[in-house]
Amino acid sequence: MFAAEDTKSQDLLIQNLENILNKIKQNKTPFVNENFQHFLNTKNGYLVSSLVTEFLQFFDLGCTMAVFQPETGTLHGSDRGNLAHVLGIVENENTRVGPLLLEVMKRCQNFSSRGDGSSDSSLPVLHNLVTELPLLEAKISLSNKAILRYSRQLVLPELGVKGQLNLSKSSVLIVGCGGLGCPLAQYLAAAGIGRLGLLDYDVVEMNNLHRQVLHGENRQGIPKSLSAATTLKQLNSEVEYICYNMTLTSKIALELIQQYDIIADCSDNVPTRYLVNDACVLTGKPLVSASALRMEGQLTIYNYQGNPCYRCLFPVPPPAETVTNCADGGVLGVVPGIMGCLQALEVQKIASGIGTSFGQFILMFDALEGRFRNIRLRAKNQNCAVCGANPTIGVLQDYEAFCGSSASDKCRTVHLLSKEERISAQEYKKILDEKVPHLLVDVRPPVEVDICHLPDSIYIPLDKLEKKNLDCLNHLKRKLLEGRLKTGEEMSFPVYVICKLGNDSQKAVKILQDLSGKELGALLAKDIAGGLMAWSNKVDPTFPQY
Amino acid sequence: MSCEVLVLYFAKSAELADVRSERICVAQQTTSQQLWQEIVSRHPRLAALRDHVILAVCQEYVSIGDQLLLLQPGDEVAIIPPISGG
Structure with a gap:
């Protein structure tokens, strides 16, 4: 019976294919x-x-x-x-x-259906273009619903009805819906801000969830701006949410930013920070800026009431290689959480009319020590290229070129080695299977080796190799000697270097090539392109990704 | 006259100096440039950050240059590179 069904399916398939082929032959509609x-x-x-x-x-x-x-x-x-x-x-x-x-x-299906199985018809709309928004209407008085909702902050003399009405007619653009943007947006929505612009070019990934608390497991692959607005809408449906699923570029920044009262920089990269700063100066908007990495956070309000801008403090961007992103450096989720909350506080103070305390201060949060420090900053720099007495920047620039890095926090791909000096994960698998004598050197920091590693690798962190750490070099020398003894050959001994993504491994190969023939004896160093993540993707799907 | 001050290293500077804080002896009367030089001579890798940090003495910004400083024992000097993560 199964055989008969199989034949039937085959016949059907052949018939279909013949039909298609005939169509192609007749060339009526090109396939x-x-x-x-x-x-x-x-x-x-x-x-x-x-x-x-x-x-x-x-x-x-x-x-x-x-x-x-x-x-x-x-x-x-x-x-x-x-x-x-x-x-x-x-x-x-x-x-x-x-x-x-x-x-x-x-x-x-998960995303569009709610817990009760009905679909949510009031899902936020996703914008892929900057469009002109209607003006936010100022309310003359609070509704009974609003009085009840905001009663616990209305009775604060510092805020009061006036402050609440000010909040409700304010619009805030949040650049980046990640670790900072999520808590910031959450508290602004809860407090009854009038309009929230949510901008992010990225989609939700599993490794975001430990800090980007508006997203969730069932939102993976969904634009972050949309995911954030969906959660926020459940918190406060009175707020207007505008989702921008795009990268902030020089082309759109002015048009977008001038439509908002306050701008919050919650981005994760240097070019965007300069872009947002310049756009805020050119449009005269206060910039509530925060950042977080590892166990540290920083907060400043730029370009507000005659105070300095980001460029006044940092006229020249740091060399790209001295900038650490969250993927490489790590970040404890609650640290951007705290900084985002502080941003929410300052935005509310500015929007409600209380005013901010951070115009000429930078707040430093040291999470390890549990200390906050307020550092008094310089006054506006009269020579500042964008906000000084004679500015040279009148239009937005190419910020990726200016900073020498891309406007994302994705890991940069370096190209230090030629094709011949690299092997793929699959090629390395073959070397293992064929038991070709070699040495595998893992150059990741110990904390990453603890997460996962390949068996039979030796561990020499790149920074120790760079410093030519004696213990490490001796360890390597010993292992090479053992290897050479086994093969008994005088040839250049093969050394394969691996890291997470195949960037650091290239740097390590360069160092090993320098050492080859000298203290380490002749060796042939190559790196494994794509690193352990390629190993996981291409060779062993059970190997963890991080 | 020299005095002992506490230097705090934040973000990238802590990584490059391989230390988060340390006490160092410096001249009591000095310029901000000399103070920076003194710190860089201990940690040469910090030189790369010269134009990309906030130098603060007693929680006040000082521009790295000719600015004269009168340091007191125990003063807090902070090296603050911007961080950009979020």
Whole structure:
């Protein structure tokens, strides 16, 4: 019976294919049209076609691929692990029994349905363009509903009805809906701010959730601005939320920023910080700026009532290699939480009319020591390029070029080695399988080695290698000697270097190449491109990602 | 006359100096440039941060240059590079 059904399916398939082939032959409607080609060349197009490919391959229907593969050349054999990673799907035994398309569908269902099963028709609207917003109307008095809702802060003499009305007619743009933006937006929404602009170019990922508290497990892959607004709407539906799913660029910054009363910099990278600063100076907006990394936080209000701007303090951006991002440096989730709350406090004070205390101060939070320090800052710099007496910056610049880094906190990819000096994770797997004698050197910091590592690797953190730490070099020398004894050959001994993503490993190879032939004897150092994350994606899906 | 001050290193400067705070002996009357030089001579890797830090003495900004300082024993000197994470 099964055989009969199989034959039936095959017949059906062949019939379909014949139909398609006939259509192609008749050339009435070209199968691969320009729209299709164009779509495939976009990121979304690539994802969609990869999902279809994976779907077909999952059910062993790969043969049907022949229909649309030859013309396009862009449909690669799908790499499920990689695709799942890009889509933010964390695979487990439940997901592996079906195609990834099913997981994508489940995620949409989770997102659009509420606990009671009904769909939420009042979902916030996502903007991909900057549009002009209608003016926020000033209210003359508070409604009974508002009086009840805000009663606990209304009775504060510092705020009062006047302050509350001021809040309700204020608009705040939050640049970045991450670790700082989430708590900031949450308290502003709770306090009854009039309008909240929520800007972020990124989607929610699992590794965001420890600090970006407005998002959730079922929001993975969803734009952060939309996810934040969805949560906030449940907290306070009276507030107007405008979601911008985009990168803040020089092209749109002025048009966007001039529509808001107060700007909050909750971004995660240097170019955006200069861009937001300059745009605030050019439009005359107060900038409530905070940042956090590891166990430290900083807060300042720039460009407010004659006080300095970011450039007054830092006229020149730091060299890109001296900037640490959250992925590399780590961040304790509550630290940006605290800084975001402080931002919310200062925004509320400015919006309500109380005024801020941080115009010419920087607040430093040392979470390890549990100390706050207020450092008095310089006055406005008369020579400042953007806010000084004779400014040279009248229009927004190319901030990525100015800072020598990209406007995101994604890890930079360095290119120090040639193709011949690198091997792929799959090639290294082959070396392991074939038991080729070699030494594997893991150059990550010990704290990362503790998270996960490959067996039989030796650990020499890059910073120790850079400093030519004697203990480390001796350890390496000993291991090389052991290796050479085993092979008994005089050849250059192969050394493979690995790190998390394949950046530090390149730096380490450069150092090892310098040492080769000298104190370490002849060695042939190569690095594993893509590092342990490539190992997890391409070779061993059970290896953790972090 | 020299005196002992407490130097606090924040963010990247703590990483480059490999220390979060230390007491150092410096001339009581000095310029902010000399004070910075004294600190850099102990931790040469800090030189890269020269134009990218806030130098503060007793929780007050000082510009690294000719500014004259009259330090007291126990004064707090802070090296503050901006952080940009969020």
